[in-house]
Amino acid sequence: MMAAPLAVLPAGVSSPVFARALAQLRKVVGPEYVLVDREALLPYEKLMLAAPQDEYAPSGAILAATVEQVQGVLAVCNKYRVPLWPISTGRNFGYGSALPATRGQLILDLKRMDRILDVDPVLSTALVEPGVTYQQLHDHIAERNLPLWLDFPGGGPLVGPLGNTLERGTGSTPYADHFAHACGMEVVLADGRVLRTGMGSLPGSRSWQAYRYGYGPYLDGLFTQSNFGIVTKLGLWLMPSPASYRTILVQYPEDAALERAVETIRPLRLAGTIANPCALSNAALALTAYTRRAELNQSGGPTPDAVILSAARQHGIEPWNLSFTLYGTAEQIAPNLDIVTRAFEMSGGRVDPDHHDPSQVNELNLDAFHLLDWVGGGGLAWLAPVSAALGADAARQRDIARGILGRHGFDYLAAPTVYGRDLHHLIALVFDHGDPQALQRARTAFRELARAFLDNGYGFARTGIDYMSALAREYGETHREVNRTLKRALDPNGILAPGKAGIRP
Ligand SMILES: Cc1cc2nc3c(=O)[nH]c(=O)nc-3n(C[C@H](O)[C@H](O)[C@H](O)COP(=O)(O)OP(=O)(O)OC[C@H]3O[C@@H](n4cnc5c(N)ncnc54)[C@H](O)[C@@H]3O)c2cc1C
Numbered sequence: 318m319m320a321a322p323l324a325v326l327p328a329g330v331s332s333p334v335f336a337r338a339l340a341q342l343r344k345v346v347g348p349e350y351v352l353v354d355r356e357a358l359l360p361y362e363k364l365m366l367a368a369p370q371d372e373y374a375p376s377g378a379i380l381a382a383t384v385e386q387v388q389g390v391l392a393v394c395n396k397y398r399v400p401l402w403p404i405s406t407g408r409n410f411g412y413g414s415a416l417p418a419t420r421g422q423l424i425l426d427l428k429r430m431d432r433i434l435d436v437d438p439v440l441s442t443a444l445v446e447p448g449v450t451y452q453q454l455h456d457h458i459a460e461r462n463l464p465l466w467l468d469f470p471g472g473g474p475l476v477g478p479l480g481n482t483l484e485r486g487t488g489s490t491p492y493a494d495h496f497a498h499a500c501g502m503e504v505v506l507a508d509g510r511v512l513r514t515g516m517g518s519l520p521g522s523r524s525w526q527a528y529r530y531g532y533g534p535y536l537d538g539l540f541t542q543s544n545f546g547i548v549t550k551l552g553l554w555l556m557p558s559p560a561s562y563r564t565i566l567v568q569y570p571e572d573a574a575l576e577r578a579v580e581t582i583r584p585l586r587l588a589g590t591i592a593n594p595c596a597l598s599n600a601a602l603a604l605t606a607y608t609r610r611a612e613l614n615q616s617g618g619p620t621p622d623a624v625i626l627s628a629a630r631q632h633g634i635e636p637w638n639l640s641f642t643l644y645g646t647a648e649q650i651a652p653n654l655d656i657v658t659r660a661f662e663m664s665g666g667r668v669d670p671d672h673h674d675p676s677q678v679n680e681l682n683l684d685a686f687h688l689l690d691w692v693g694g695g696g697l698a699w700l701a702p703v704s705a706a707l708g709a710d711a712a713r714q715r716d717i718a719r720g721i722l723g724r725h726g727f728d729y730l731a732a733p734t735v736y737g738r739d740l741h742h743l744i745a746l747v748f749d750h751g752d753p754q755a756l757q758r759a760r761t762a763f764r765e766l767a768r769a770f771l772d773n774g775y776g777f778a779r780t781g782i783d784y785m786s787a788l789a790r791e792y793g794e795t796h797r798e799v800n801r802t803l804k805r806a807l808d809p810n811g812i813l814a815p816g817k818a819g820i821r822p
Contacts, residue, residue: 324355325376327399327421335376338397345389346381350429353377361407361415361424365697365750367759368783373416375402378424384549388509390425391547394812395507401425402814403547405447405480410472411699411745412484413782418816430549435526438463442500442526443553447479454478455681458555466556468492469676471685479551483541484779487736489676491592491644492556494736496541501525501552504540507808512536512546526552542779543800544814545807558679559644563654566672567661568635572622574665575715575733576708578637581664582735583706590653591641593677596734597711598638600629602745605688607632610728619723639666642677688730694749696756698763702775706740710775714742717769722746725762741778782816789819 326335343351352358353376361378364370376399381387394401402422407415415424431448436457443454451467452474458465467473468488470481482495492498501515515531516522529537540546569578575597582595604625613628614620626636643650643657658668675682689697700718704710711733719729722744733742744766748759767777767784771791780788789797800820804811811822 325374325421327376327423328419330397330399330421334397335399338393338399339377341393341396342379342390345393346379346386350380350382351377352379361426363414363695364416365411365695366413366781366783367696367698367746367748367750367756367763368781372420373413373418373782374420375417375424376421378426380426380429382429384503384505384511387425387427387505387547387549388511391505391507391509391812394423395810398810398812399423400812400815401547402817403427403447405483406450406475406477407480408472408476409480409484411697411781412779416782417814418782418785422814425547427547427549433457434550436461436463436465436555437526438465440527441465441555441557443478443555444501444526445478445551445553447549447551448477449479450475450477452681455679464558466490466492466558466679467681468495468498468556469681471676472683473676473681474683478553479548482551482553483548485541486779487594487741489593489596489674490556490642490679492554493594496538498554499537499551500527500529500554501550502537502540502548503550504546504548506546507810507813511549514540515552526554539803542818544817544820545803547813560646561650562642562644562678563650563670564640564642564672564674564677565654565657566669567639567641567666568669569637569639569664569666570635571665572636574637576712577664578639578666579706579708579711579733579735579740581660581666582639583738585657585660586706586735586737590656592644593641594734594736595639595641596732596743598732599729600634600636600638601625601691601728602688602730602732603634603638604629604632605691605730606684609693610691617726619726620728625728635667640672640674640677642674688745688747691728691730691747692749692755694751694755696746696748696750696759698746698759698781699779700744700746700763700766700770701741701777701779702744702770703778704740704742704775706735706738711740711742713773714770714775717773718742718744718766721766721769722762725758725765727759727762742775785816786819786821 400422402417403425427447430446435444451469468490485496504512517525585591730745749755
């Protein structure tokens with residue numbers, strides 16, 4: 318019987334060769350775990366970005382359940398030169414979701430590897446596989462009644478710590494920098510060898526999740542935002558539950574206060590008085606929790622500021638809205654509350670010391686998804702130009718963003734966020750993905766925004782599959798050449814995620 322022709326083939330691989338590879342892959346993972354029918358692939362194909370779906374169509378998906386199966390898959394893919402795009406929970410929404418950076422890659426879905434291998438309440442650490450979600454880890458901790466908190470990104474219940482950490486994703490508590498709180502990886506290299514980083518390579522090691530650097534070069538960074546290996550285990554540091562906490566809302570009643578707000582936050586973050594990131598949500602972003610754009614604005618242009626503000630104020634929202642949390646004993650919190658109240662009031666902020674933000678206090682939620690309701694239609698591309706945490710830079714970024722978004726008919730939905738010495742000006746470009754004109758406008762606006770930020774010296778810490786190569790070029794030839802040298806050394810056939818972070822063999 319002749320098999321139906323495959324709709325999408327890996328670049329440079331003929332249909333008969335791909336069919337042979339698939340036959341061998343079916344032996345490795347079982348036939349039901351090799352998906353090539355378009356229908357079976359639909360869950361992988363939902364692209365939110367403003368990019369032509371077709372350019373990122375996968376040739377199939379394969380679901381491995383063990384390290385041995387991952388090694389088996391790699392052997393076949395090396396033999397037939399089939400490119401493999403590993404995903405963990407595959408919900409990289411606003412950056413490419415589960416889709417590969419180039420057409421025709423075979424998605425290696427690791428969601429079946431979903432064991433929580435260890436949670437140590439004494440050291441506050443965990444060891445997880447790629448498919449573990451934050452919800453699963455949260456439930457596990459709750460069932461064992463352990464005094465541990467999780468830090469998770471927006472979308473926390475659906476996504477997982479391993480994939481998020483490999484993207485160097487962020488959350489909202491003092492453990493917000495996920496890579497900074499990762500400790501030890503197990504990585505399957507392209508040739509099938511298994512590397513354990515940090516203390517993990519030492520026979521009989523008893524400190525894999527306790528000490529990050531091991532001996533010699535610190536390798537873990539090489540496996541984040543890269544295509545140098547497949548990570549099959551990740552160690553995590555978890556936050557011990559604090560004795561108590563107090564979440565504070567600071568609101569600034571005028572747009573011009575952004576600069577002052579950032580100047581006020583930075584010293585408090587650097588001194589450790591505020592231990593978690595400080596995201597300043599603008600009125601439009603905060604308003605997405607309550608209203609849709611269509612209720613305020615039927616024009617093709619951006620919603621006027623005055624209209625946004627008047628609607629926002631009905632819900633107690635101001636031009637800039639910041640919430641952060643003080644963690645610790647009541648004795649620790651009281652003096653810090655005095656310090657922050659004085660500082661924010663002096664800068665013109667109104668302080669409410671009795672606020673609640675679930676993401677800052679270990680309560681998983683899907684609140685962030687409200688921003689997609691603003692226009693509907695499921696289009697989302699994130700842009701977060703990075704600057705030093707200086708008020709003048711935040712204001713300049715705001716002006717660039719507002720100008721370009723407005724010219725293309727989009728609203729400026731933003732949360733400039735001070736992490737420490739760095740500020741990431743998070744901007745959500747939301748649009749109706751089903752409307753080809755809106756998609757085209759979003760694509761143009763994204764490129765124009767990215768160009769303008771780069772021309773002003775603001776790079777990006779992460780980007781979508783449609784902009785990875787362009788962004789990598791901005792970081793210069795030496796940077797690219799070093800990455801290429803590593804790629805050739807670690808993956809000579811170039812089968813792992815070509816195009817990831819702009820790195821190609
Ligand atoms: C409303 C909303 C809010 C969001 N808020 C946040 C936020 O607060 N913080 C944040 O960081 N993100 C946020 N995101 C973006 C995104 O949803 C998260 O970053 C999410 O955690 C990434 O998806 P994932 O965890 O399923 O990772 P995956 O999609 O599984 O992995 C991400 C990428 O990492 C690589 N990768 C994954 N697994 C492996 C592996 N085992 N080996 C090698 N490479 C691998 C692949 O390139 C993959 O594409 C948000 C998205 C939305 C829509």
